[in-house]
Amino acid sequence: xxxxxxxxxxxxxxxxxxxxxxxxxxxxxxxxxxxxxxxxxxxxxxxxxxxxxxxxxxxxxxxxxxxxxxxxxxxxxxxxxxxxxxxxxxxxxxxxxxxxxxxxxxxxxxxxxxxxxxxxxxxxxxxxxxxxxxxxxxxxxxxxxxxxxxxxxxxxxxxxxxxxxxxxxxxxxxxxxxxxxxxxxxxxxxxxxxxxxxxxxxxxxxxxxxxxxxxxxxxxxxxxxxxxxxxxxxxxxxxxxxxxxxxxxxxxxxxxxxxxxxxxxxxxxxxxxxxxxxx
Amino acid sequence: xxxxxxxxxxxxxxxxxxxxxxxxxxxxxxxxxxxxxxxxxxxxxxxxxxxxxxxxxxxxxxxxxxxxxxxxxxxxxxxxxxxxxxxxxxxxxxxxxxxxxxxxxxxxxxxxx
Numbered sequence: 258x259x260x261x262x263x264x265x266x267x268x269x270x271x272x273x274x275x276x277x278x279x280x281x282x283x284x285x286x287x288x289x290x291x292x293x294x295x296x297x298x299x300x301x302x303x304x305x306x307x308x309x310x311x312x313x314x315x316x317x318x319x320x321x322x323x324x325x326x327x328x329x330x331x332x333x334x335x336x337x338x339x340x341x342x343x344x345x346x347x348x349x350x351x352x353x354x355x356x357x358x359x360x361x362x363x364x365x366x367x368x369x370x371x372x373x374x375x376x377x378x379x380x381x382x383x384x385x386x387x388x389x390x391x392x393x394x395x396x397x398x399x400x401x402x403x404x405x406x407x408x409x410x411x412x413x414x415x416x417x418x419x420x421x422x423x424x425x426x427x428x429x430x431x432x433x434x435x436x437x438x439x440x441x442x443x444x445x446x447x448x449x450x451x452x453x454x455x456x457x458x459x460x461x462x463x464x465x466x467x468x469x470x471x472x473x474x475x476x477x478x479x480x481x482x483x484x485x486x487x488x489x490x491x492x493x494x495x496x497x498x499x500x501x502x503x504x505x506x507x508x509x510x511x512x513x514x515x516x517x518x519x520x521x522x523x524x525x526x527x528x529x530x531x532x533x534x535x536x
Numbered sequence: 537x538x539x540x541x542x543x544x545x546x547x548x549x550x551x552x553x554x555x556x557x558x559x560x561x562x563x564x565x566x567x568x569x570x571x572x573x574x575x576x577x578x579x580x581x582x583x584x585x586x587x588x589x590x591x592x593x594x595x596x597x598x599x600x601x602x603x604x605x606x607x608x609x610x611x612x613x614x615x616x617x618x619x620x621x622x623x624x625x626x627x628x629x630x631x632x633x634x635x636x637x638x639x640x641x642x643x644x645x646x647x648x649x
Contacts, residue, residue, distance in 0.1 A: 277592075281588060281592070283614075284565060284588055284591075284614055285584055285585070285588055287564070287565055287566070287611075287613055287614065288565040288566045288569065288584045288587070288588070289584060291564075291565070291566030291567075292566055292569075292584075295566075313581065313583060313584070314583065314584050314585060315583025315584050315585030315586055316583070316585055317585060319583075319585040319586055319589045320585050320588060320589055322589060324592075
């Protein structure tokens with residue numbers, strides 16, 4: 258039952274919270290609950306019943322259309338948007354300049370970390386203020402960080418979740434993402450229920466790491482998800498100002514929903530490209 | 537050769553299918569989908585998203601009305617009933633179907649016979 262609710266939540270999460278959307282979610286939930294209950298009554302195990310219910314849900318795009326939301330909106334470069342981009346570029350330049358000036362005094366080794374994680378975890382949650390995030394598969398769980406002086410870096414396993422957090426400690430100036438890399442290695446044997454990875458400035462790169470729910474985003478930078486089995490996935494890809502490249506093909510910008518599978522892969526970039534390549 | 541029904545084609549007929557079910561009395565989402573499957577002889581199963589978007593469209597067009605009702609098991613559900621305009625629409629679609637079937641049939645069932 259929770260699987261079904263999670264699925265509906267993810268389908269509706271990025272829609273405007275209108276009464277129509279609320280009603281659609283409520284009614285689709287009723288239909289799914291009824292179907293699930295009947296499959297259980299027929300003796301189907303809970304997991305299979307949830308799977309079948311989600312698999313037969315249909316194409317979320319159909320619902321969006323009935324809500325008056327265009328599933329793949331054509332982006333127009335209206336004046337407000339151009340101003341936003343120009344301001345964004347200016348902001349990035351300032352950030353780089355401040356960081357460049359500040360770096361001469363910074364201890365290059367400050368904040369460097371390379372540690373093996375002994376505890377078991379079933380979820381990964383990485384949140385970075387400034388820097389590239391790499392999550393990949395390997396033999397043992399590891400976290401490494403090549404940082405800079407005015408950032409703090411913390412990691413801990415709590416309630417089965419590996420939290421990796423990088424924040425800015427100095428208010429003197431923000432840091433350029435250049436050269437700052439947070440790497441998380443997930444054991445190839447681990448079965449993860451969720452991966453959340455986000456950075457404000459920098460790229461996010463997920464290679465061959467899978468979870469039932471994957472949410473990957475960057476505010477300013479590219480997001481790359483590769484070597485992931487997408488045969489049974491619902492893909493939600495969205496960009497504000499970049500391109501979406503799915504399996505080597507460019508698809509229309511905006512928000513794109515593909516597939517109705519059980520694994521939920523939500524990839525977004527505000528100013529950057531989203532690239533997703535299946536295994 | 538495809539022996540399966542074309543879902544794109546049948547989606548164009550989801551409105552009269554729903555109206556046909558509701559002609560037999562008010563009903564709710566899952567029950568309507570079950571009736572559609574039964575009447576189709578298990579040859580067609582409507583997806584939830586298709587059904588919901590059709591309900592929303594039909595209600596907007598004044599062909600059905602929705603109302604909340606508490607079911608036997610205490611669950612609160614949205615029920616739909618067909619309106620007089622819905623009955624008219626259904627009958628018009630039935631006439632259109634007869635014509636379509638007749639015209640297309642001339643080309644699909646033994647051409648030139």
